[in-house]
Amino acid sequence: MINRMTWRTRVKQIINALLAALMVFFIYAVYYSAVSLYHDKSGLNDKFLRSVMTMVEFHESGLMVDKRGSSLVEVTPFLTQKKTLKVYRDVGEWQVIVGELHAKKGIWGDLTYSIHEAGPYLNRDERNPFVLHSALIDDGKIKDSQHPNDAMDQLGKLEDGNVAELFFSLRTLRSPEEVLELLSDYDVKATNMAVYAGELKEFKLGNYSASGPDYVIPHLTLRPRILFGDHHSLSAWHTFFSLDAGITDDVQHLITDVEWMTNNIKYSGVDDDKQRLAYLKKNGVQVYGATVTGPVRELEKLKERPEFREFRLGRIEVWNWS
Template sequence: MDTKVMNRMIWRTPLRLFAKILSAALMVFLIYGMYYSAVYIYHEQSGLNDKFLRSVITTVELHESGLMVNKRGFSSVEVTPFLTQKKTLKVYKDVGEWQVIVGELHAKKRLWGELTYSIEERGPYLNVEERDSFYLHSALLGGGKITDSSRPNGVMDQLEKLEDGNVAELFFSLRTLKSPEQVLELLSKYDVKATSMAVYAGELKEFYPRNYGSSNAGHTIPHLTLRPKVQFSDTHALSSWHTFFSLDAGITDHEQQLITDAEWMTNNIKYNGVDDDKHRLAYLKKNGVQVYGATVTGPVRELEKLKEESEFWEFRLGRIEVWNWS
């Protein structure tokens, strides 16, 4: 055989093999692109991504004691080829009239799996817990009232030393279980706004939650949070939300929304703690919504006045910002 012909055959063999490999790779890439596009379009058009976002917002805001999820300017939910939904969102607190970013939320849900999330906090200080807890006194479990004096914590001394041109976030617990309306009535004498309330739903009485701490007669428990009403459409798209509670506008709608949200969560989401929430929901339906703590924000001089209320105890100071109050 001619040497030139043999050389051409030798060169054509790897070229043909490379062409076949390249064609196969392009075909795989094309099929993958079509598959991923179909998956993404299906999740968007079917409302699965909206349902995932609703699950994240509802679960986080009802369990994370006053942390709120940013609801403006949603970008698309990430859907992996293995049908895992992922989303990263900012979480914030209301301090004065600003929404102060305090961390980043990372949520995901595998196909047929549980909703899981983690919060990467962005606190300004080392070794300081951002999510301040409320105290549930043992006396409240039997429908009683706390009669002992508040344990000293120096919060009011701190407020006293702050200049007038500041606003802050303040947490307090209650000496008796109260309706949200009763709490707002007590707060109506002051220029402050309530942003969330700690709900008592049968913990340590009807059932024992998974994680709780006790010290003397005080307990810190995981709880549902009464938040300003957030509403979704029948297709799970976010339709409206409120920033603060208002006594003039009424509180009943917010209470009913809490029960509606808890019912929706326990029926539609798999997540860690769903069994506890089923107990809570049953208690709320039977006994109504009562709270044992609240978070408020406002000018520091107004917050300082709250020490005059005998029903409030165990004050804890949260974020402080420069004046932004109208």
């Protein structure tokens, strides 16, 4: 009799525990569904994606974020937003995947990301290929040799049926429109430009490297404009700059987007970007380097331009050019 009562008590306890577990699971499922639905319908996920695209494309020297993928964002029970996206570079007319982006925004609003590059080579840094000469900061004149030959020697050994990505720096600060004018005689397309915004002159940076008079610094990147609609939804984007269509809108979008970024995102380096923004509003947008892509024979011709220096060769692909 006692054993039977003990057995019934245990069964009852097990059933109660199972019911409690089911209730907790049901409450959790309802809570998680409500959280996910709210983030999706309120535009918070679109704002998160816009924040990620803006931060990465302005700070990563020409890396672009895949915009054709899924817009779904993972939201954890602790209200952390997460997203994994492909990053690519334009080589010829192909978007070549070069890595994977992992972005996260915590409950307190801090946005962080990391990029795992799928580089084909060991010990080769492709993250910042542009060089800022100290003379550009001091309004002086560059006296070094015009064209180091490494990249041009490499281009000369490539067969005609290839396209490539080429980086170059400038001997003077120039407007983006002037750079496109210099490139207009060649069958190449410009994909992004390195913006000078007062670094090392108006304000000091926490991290940069120097080799003699040349500096490699964190910088803002001028990209072809990206348009967002209501509630931060992505509506349209451009792949290349076009002199015919004008670059004024791209420049204006840089100012507008940096202003939006510094006002709406909490991230490491926001104070530097606020100083960059103030400099650009006062002095206008000037660049000291650009990335172009096109047939290797056309890229090779850029050595004719004395304004271009410090050529660096990027990705190479088989012919894919209209």
